Amino acid sequence: MxxxxxxxxxxxxxxxxxxxxxxxxxxxxxxxxxxxxxxxxxxxxxxxxxxxxxxxxxxxxxxxxxxxxxxxxxxxxxxxxxxxxxxxxxxxxxxxxxxxxxxxxxxxxxxxxxxxxxxxxxxxxxxxxxxxxxxxxxxxxxxxxxxxxxxxxxxxxxxxxxxxxxxxxxxxxxxxxxxxxxxxxxxxxxxxxxNAGKKGGEFYTPHEVSQVLARLVTNGVSADDGTFSVYDPACGSGSLLLTVQDELPGGERPGIVKFFGQELNTTTYNLARMNLMMHGVSFNNMTLSNANTLETDWPDGPDKEGIDHPRTFDAVVVNPPYSAHWDNNENKLKDQRFNPFGALAPASKADYAFVLHSLYHLNANGTMAIVLPHGVLFRGAAEAKIRKALIKSGASSSQGNYLDAVIGLPANLFYGTSIPTCILVFKKNRDTKDVLFIDASKEFVKDKNQNRLSKENTDRIIETYRNRKDVDKYAHVAPLQEIVDNEFNLNIPRYVDTFEEEAPIDLGEVNRQLAQDDADIAELEAKVKEQLRILGVEM
Missing domain, CATH: 1.20.1260.30 (N6 adenine-specific DNA methyltransferase, N-terminal domain)
Structure with a gap:
C-alpha cells in the first residue's frame, strides 16, 4: 500500500x-x-x-x-x-x-x-x-x-x-x-x-509566493557562509521562515539557520511555534515573540536607559497585513525605525511602517523582501515622501539606493483578498543605483478559485532577477534618473511596456466580408419571401 x-x-x-x-x-x-x-x-x-x-x-x-x-x-x-x-x-x-x-x-x-x-x-x-x-x-x-x-x-x-x-x-x-x-x-x-476564507490570509502565505521571497533573500548565499539569521516581523504560522531554510544552500544542517519572528495574533503565534518545532527546529535556534511589531520594536529594542540596540539579520522576509490601521502618533517620528525618513505611514495604511521596521533590522549585507499592495508604488502624500527618501537617501551615498527590485505579482494569489500585489526587494549595500522592474502579473496558473504561481513562473522571476537585464514586455532595469523623471512613482507600467499591438486591419478583406454578408442576407430574404408566397401571405 x-x-x-x-x-x-x-x-x-x-x-x-x-x-x-x-x-x-x-x-x-x-x-x-x-x-x-x-x-x-x-x-x-x-x-x-x-x-x-x-x-x-x-x-x-x-x-x-x-x-x-x-x-x-x-x-x-x-x-x-x-x-x-x-x-x-x-x-x-x-x-x-x-x-x-x-x-x-x-x-x-x-x-x-x-x-x-x-x-x-x-x-x-x-x-x-x-x-x-x-x-x-x-x-x-x-x-x-x-x-x-x-x-x-x-x-x-x-x-x-x-x-x-x-x-x-x-x-x-x-x-x-x-x-x-x-x-x-x-x-x-x-x-x-x-477553507477559512478571509481569516486564512492572516496566518498563511501560499507556498509558491514564499518560495519567491526565500529565493530572493538567499540569492548569492553560499553553503560555506556559516550561520544564517532570518527575521519575519509578521510571521504568521512560520511557513515563510521555514521556506527560507529550504532554499538556503546547506540550510538543512541543524543549527545553520537562526529563526526570529514576531506575531500579533496569539493563536497564530502558537501555530508558528508548533510549526517550526515539528520541522525539527530546536528551541535553541528559534526566537519568537507574541506582540505588536509596530508598537513594540523587537528584537532587543530600547534598553532601560531608552537607548535602542537593534539586532540585525542576514535576511528579512515579510507578508504583512495589507493597508492595516496603526497608531501613527507623531511621537513615533522619534523612533529610530522611522525618524531617518521624515514621515510616518498614514494611520489607515501601515504598509510603509512595515517596510521601515524591516529595513531597520536588515544588516549591511543582507536582503529584504516584502509583499505589499500595488498602492505603495504610487500613492502620494506621506507615502510618496517615504518612497523618495528610501531611494534618495541611499542614492546620495556610494552604496546606491536601498530599493533593489520591484516585482509585480498576479491578482488573486492570496487567501482572503483578490488584489494584485508586488514584492519590494531592498539592500543596504548596493553597487548600483538602478532598480529592476519585473511585471509577472500575467504569469500564473488558474487553480479552482485562486491563481497560483507554477514552477516555471517562479523560475522565470528568479532567473530575471539574477540576470538583471531588460526582457521585452517583462522586465526593465531603470536607471535612477528615469525614476527621478517619474517623480519617484514606481508604478510598473511606467517602466515595463506590456502593450501588445493588434494585427493591422485589412480594409479590403473587411469590405469583401461585408459584401458577402449583404449577398447572404438578400438570398435569405428571397427564400423567406418565397415561403410566404406559397403559404398565401402577401408581402
Missing amino acids: STTLEDITSKLWAMANELRGNMDASEYKNYILAFMFYRYLSEHQMEYLEKNDVLDIRDGQTIDEAYAEQAVGEDLSDYLEDISAYLGYAIEPQDTWASLIGKIDGNRIVPSDYQAIFDDFEKYASLNKEAARDFRGVFSDVNLGDSRLGANTNDRAKSLNRIVKLIDGVEFRDEHGRDVLGGIYEYLIGMFAA
Whole structure:
C-alpha cells in the first residue's frame, strides 16, 4: 500500500473534515494541529530517552512502559529535569501519547484527563528557563469547553477522543521511511487557510509566493557562509521562515539557520511555534515573540536607559497585513525605525511602517523582501515622501539606493483578498543605483478559485532577477534618473511596456466580408419571401 505524503495528507484532511461537523475550519485547526504537536512532543521525548540510554528497557518492554515503571516517586523530578534540560520541555509518564491512547482504548478516559495533560505540560514548561518562552501557553487555544464539541463534558471528551485516535492513525513516515510530519503539518495549515476564507490570509502565505521571497533573500548565499539569521516581523504560522531554510544552500544542517519572528495574533503565534518545532527546529535556534511589531520594536529594542540596540539579520522576509490601521502618533517620528525618513505611514495604511521596521533590522549585507499592495508604488502624500527618501537617501551615498527590485505579482494569489500585489526587494549595500522592474502579473496558473504561481513562473522571476537585464514586455532595469523623471512613482507600467499591438486591419478583406454578408442576407430574404408566397401571405 502506497504511503506517499499526498496519500497521507488527503486521507487525514477528508477525515478531519468529517469530524469537525459545524465547527469553522479556522477554529477546528486548533484541535487537530495542537494534538498532532502533542503527539510529536511525546514521541520525540521517547526517542530521546531511548537513544540516550536514559532508561533500562527489558526485553519485550516498550519505552513508555519502562518510563512509567522507572520515573516514579522521588526519581520522577530527576527524569523531568533531565528531559527538560535537553528538549526544553518534559512530559511525565501518565501524560505521554501512548498513555493517552491506552486510556481511550481501555475506556478509562475521563473528561478531566485532557485538561490535566495540558495543565501538567504548562507546569513543566517552566523547568528550563531558557526554553520556557518557547513552550509556555502553546496549547492555550485548545478550548476544551467548546459546546460545538458536545453538549456536555462526556460528549466533548468523546469528540476529543475521536480527534486523538484520528491523529494516532496517521503514519508520520512515507513509503521510503522519511519523516513527513513537517510536510503533513504544513499541508494542513494550507488547507485550513484555504477553507477559512478571509481569516486564512492572516496566518498563511501560499507556498509558491514564499518560495519567491526565500529565493530572493538567499540569492548569492553560499553553503560555506556559516550561520544564517532570518527575521519575519509578521510571521504568521512560520511557513515563510521555514521556506527560507529550504532554499538556503546547506540550510538543512541543524543549527545553520537562526529563526526570529514576531506575531500579533496569539493563536497564530502558537501555530508558528508548533510549526517550526515539528520541522525539527530546536528551541535553541528559534526566537519568537507574541506582540505588536509596530508598537513594540523587537528584537532587543530600547534598553532601560531608552537607548535602542537593534539586532540585525542576514535576511528579512515579510507578508504583512495589507493597508492595516496603526497608531501613527507623531511621537513615533522619534523612533529610530522611522525618524531617518521624515514621515510616518498614514494611520489607515501601515504598509510603509512595515517596510521601515524591516529595513531597520536588515544588516549591511543582507536582503529584504516584502509583499505589499500595488498602492505603495504610487500613492502620494506621506507615502510618496517615504518612497523618495528610501531611494534618495541611499542614492546620495556610494552604496546606491536601498530599493533593489520591484516585482509585480498576479491578482488573486492570496487567501482572503483578490488584489494584485508586488514584492519590494531592498539592500543596504548596493553597487548600483538602478532598480529592476519585473511585471509577472500575467504569469500564473488558474487553480479552482485562486491563481497560483507554477514552477516555471517562479523560475522565470528568479532567473530575471539574477540576470538583471531588460526582457521585452517583462522586465526593465531603470536607471535612477528615469525614476527621478517619474517623480519617484514606481508604478510598473511606467517602466515595463506590456502593450501588445493588434494585427493591422485589412480594409479590403473587411469590405469583401461585408459584401458577402449583404449577398447572404438578400438570398435569405428571397427564400423567406418565397415561403410566404406559397403559404398565401402577401408581402
